[in-house]
Amino acid sequence: MGAQYLLLLIVGLVFADGASLVDVTIDEIVDSCGPYYTGYGPEKAIDGDTDSFWDSKYIEQYYNNWYITFKLSQRYTVTNVKLLNRGDSLHDVTKFKLEASDDQITWHSGGSVNDVMTGSHVWQGFTGFSASGKYLRINITETDSGIQPWLSELSFTGYAESLVDVTIAEIVDSCGPYYTGYGPEKAIDGDTDSFWYPKFIEQYYNNWYITFKLSQRYTVTNVKLLNRGDSLHDVTKFKLEASDDQITWRSGGSVNDVMTGSHVWQGFTGFSANGKYLRINITETDSGHQPWLSELSFTGYADLSGSGIQHGDEISESPMKLADGRYLSDDRYL
Numbered sequence: 240m241g242a243q244y245l246l247l248l249i250v251g252l253v254f255a256d257g258a259s260l261v262d263v264t265i266d267e268i269v270d271s272c273g274p275y276y277t278g279y280g281p282e283k284a285i286d287g288d289t290d291s292f293w294d295s296k297y298i299e300q301y302y303n304n305w306y307i308t309f310k311l312s313q314r315y316t317v318t319n320v321k322l323l324n325r326g327d328s329l330h331d332v333t334k335f336k337l338e339a340s341d342d343q344i345t346w347h348s349g350g351s352v353n354d355v356m357t358g359s360h361v362w363q364g365f366t367g368f369s370a371s372g373k374y375l376r377i378n379i380t381e382t383d384s385g386i387q388p389w390l391s392e393l394s395f396t397g398y399a400e401s402l403v404d405v406t407i408a409e410i411v412d413s414c415g416p417y418y419t420g421y422g423p424e425k426a427i428d429g430d431t432d433s434f435w436y437p438k439f440i441e442q443y444y445n446n447w448y449i450t451f452k453l454s455q456r457y458t459v460t461n462v463k464l465l466n467r468g469d470s471l472h473d474v475t476k477f478k479l480e481a482s483d484d485q486i487t488w489r490s491g492g493s494v495n496d497v498m499t500g501s502h503v504w505q506g507f508t509g510f511s512a513n514g515k516y517l518r519i520n521i522t523e524t525d526s527g528h529q530p531w532l533s534e535l536s537f538t539g540y541a542d543l544s545g546s547g548i549q550h551g552d553e554i555s556e557s558p559m560k561l562a563d564g565r566y567l568s569d570d571r572y573l
């Protein structure tokens with residue numbers, strides 16, 4: 240009885256934490272660098288058969304751009320890669336990098352490895368990646384002889400990500416003074432009657448902003464906004480930006496058609512604002528006067544990058560550690 244409760248407690252903690260390492264499930268291969276020999280497609284690298292392998296063709300020596308793009312079953316932060324070279328000391332991967340994307344347009348660097356062992360058909364494990372997205376690309380940037388890789392197997396582990404409410408730690412800045420009792424915190428107090436009411440700002444200022452420090456790094460994808468609805472102080476356009484240091488700001492998307500004259504929640508999706516700090520910049524109101532912003536809330540993905548995982552950290556499967564810091568597992572035991 241006691242042991243059962245203890246087990247439940249442990250399981251509960253692991254899941255509440257949301258940070259348990261899982262196998263990354265691949266939905267499909269959406270792209271690869273080019274043609275391949277019949278029976279040696281890129282799917283051979285993920286078929287679980289350690290004898291089959293991917294063998295691309297018609298690509299010059301030192302191409303160093305042999306890639307496969309995977310659509311994952313959901314959004315993950317991929318942290319660990321296991322790779323099995325064919326081991327013929329000719330077509331063996333020596334260097335590769337990972338990239339991730341949510342839309343296959345913008346790709347984020349997820350880490351790289353420059354010391355893959357060659358001449359050996361044993362699994363090698365590499366840790367410390369941080370590739371967050373729905374799409375994952377491995378780019379093989381070197382083989383031992385410069386000719387195309389023969390890649391036997393590839394697998395990934397990481398953290399499954401789900402859409403969560405973005406927790407705001409504090410408001411760190413806003414565009415200026417406000418009427419007493421109408422500070423920017425009124426836009427996030429959960430009270431739909433209160434509102435933010437900045438003052439001493441000329442008409443058509445179009446730069447009414449609030450900067451939030453979030454409880455951690457997030458990729459913010461969805462915004463909900465509640466206008467006061469008086470057809471005079473209603474937001475019509477806004478944009479999101481994100482930053483990690485409040486110095487460099489990255490564009491996270493914008494909306495140009497917020498409905499006015501109505502005190503109802505409006506939801507907007509498709510943003511990609513990644514960072515520890517988030518800024519909403521209201522760039523237009525219906526009359527050009529300052530906004531009366533009733534409420535604002537954000538959802539997105541908790542971003543584990545920068546959480547302290549470093550390349551070279553131990554992976555959870557306790558494989559053999561080599562003197563040079565790499566990890567090896569004989570595939571007979573996997």
Ligand SMILES: *[C@@H]1O[C@H](CO)[C@@H](O)[C@H](O)[C@H]1NC(C)=O
Binds near residue numbers: 303305378379380
């Ligand atoms: C793969 O990496 C090489 C070397 O950095 C780069 O030139 C190439 O554009 C990359 N390929 C893809 C598909 O990102």
Ligand SMILES: *[C@@H]1O[C@H](CO)[C@@H](O)[C@H](O)[C@H]1NC(C)=O
Binds near residue numbers: 445447520521
């Ligand atoms: C808000 O957006 C306007 C219009 O693009 C721009 O001029 C202004 O610098 C932005 N404000 C901030 C704080 O980024």
